[in-house]
Amino acid sequence: MWNVEVSSACIGSGVCAGTAPHHFAIGPDNRSRPVATPLEPHEAILDAAVSCPMEAITVTDAATGAPVEASL
C-alpha cells in the first residue's frame, strides 16, 4: 500500500483530481486531498504526483516509508 500526502503547497489547480479522479478529490476548501490513505498502488497516483505544478504530492511505501518515485 502507498501513503499519499498533499502538502500545504497545494494551490487547488485540480490537476491531480482531473488526472486521477479515483485517487484525489478537491475538498470544500478548494484544495486537493487523497480520497483515502493508504491507497492501493496505481500508476495514476504517480501520474498525478508528476503532473502537480506545485510538487505538492508525496507518495511513500506504507510498509517501509520509502518514497515511491515515478519512472520517467
Added chain:
Amino acid sequence: MTTHDDTLALPLPPAPTLYHPTPQLAALRANRPVAEVTFPDGSTGWLVTRYADVRQVLIDPRFSRAAAAGSAASDTGIAIVATDSILGMDPPEHTRLRRLVAGAFTARRVEELRPKVTALVDALLTDIAARPRPVDLVEHFSLPLPVRVICELLGVPPEDQHIFHAWSDTIMSDAGGDPAEIRAAMGSLATYFGKLIADKRATPADDLMTALIAARDNADRLSEQELVNLCFGLLIAGHETTANQINMFLLTLLHFPEEYERLAKSPELVPQAVEELMRFVQLGEGAGLPRVTTEAVDLSGVTIPPGAVVVMSMAAANRDESVFADADRLDLTREITQHLGFGAGAHHCLGAQLARMELQEALKGLLRHLPGLHIAVPDTELRFKSGMIVRSLQSLPVTW
C-alpha cells in the same frame, strides 16, 4: 434541430467596456446558471457561469475534451489545434504527454528562471527608457519578453519571431472564419518545427525540445506528430496569452488609478496583485474549449444529458459574488484566491507558474523603470487585432 424560444444564442453580445464581462453573464449566473444555448452553426449545448459549476466542469472527468473534438464551438484556430494535440485528449492519453513536460514548468523550476527573466525585463525596459516617447510597449516589451522566455526554454531561436509570430497569430484567431487558413498556418509551423527538431537531433542542447526528442527516440513515449504538435503548442501557448495579458494588466491598472498608485507605493503587493488581476482582467470574451458530457450530470439543479456540448465562462465564474466579495471591484489587497484565470483540472494551464512569474517581473519592472507610466492614446484609439480569441493589441503606445 429544434430550439426552445428561450434558448440563448452564442456568442453573447460583446462587453461594452474592456474592464468587465458582458453584463448578461451576471444575469445568467443569478437566474440561469446552466443555460441551454445555440451555437452559431445552429447546434445546441449548455453554458455554465457559476464558479463552483465551472470548476466542476473543468475538473470532473465526465466532461470530456476528447469527446468534444470537432463539435460545435470548435471552429476557432485554437480549437482546431486542440483537436490534434494534448488539449484535445483526456487522461490517461493526456497524462502520457503532460508528464513529459510538467517537470519543466513546476513552481520550483520556474523560480530557477526568475533571475534571468528579471535581467531580461531590466534590459528591455532600459532600452525603452532611452527611446523617444511614445514607445510601443507591444513591440518593445510585452511581446519580446514572453517570446524570449519560451524560446530559450524550448530551444527555439528567438530571432525567428518574425517567422513564426504571424502563423501563431492566425492560430489564435478565427482566421476570418476560414479554417483552411488555420490549417495552413499549422502546416507552416509543423514544417518549421520539423526542421528545428532535425537540427536538435543532430546537435542536442540543454533545452526542453531536446528532452522531448529523447523521450521519443529513446523511450518511444510519443509519436513524431505528437512531438511536433507539442513543441509548437508550447511555443504559441507560451507567449500569445502572456504578451496580451501584460497589455491587459497595464490597461486595467491604469483604468483604476488608485489601485495603480497603491501598487506603485507598495510593490511588495505584486504577487497578490497578479492573482487579483488574473481574476479580474478580461483577456478574452470567449467561453473556453468545449467539453462533452460522457453521462448525465446534475449542475445547479439542471440535468445535462449525456453527449451534450458544455462551454463555461471563466469570466463569469471569476466575478461570482458568492466566492469573491464585491467581485466587480479590482482590489489588489484581496487575499490570494483560487481564480479560474488558468483554468483547472487536467488541462490547468501548464505554464501557469511561468506566466505568474513573468507577469510579476513585468509589473515590478514597469513600476521600477517607468514611474508615471501612462497610455499615450485614449481607449477609443486602441486597436485590437480582429477575430482573436484573446484581446490582442496591435500596439500600445505608452509614455511616462
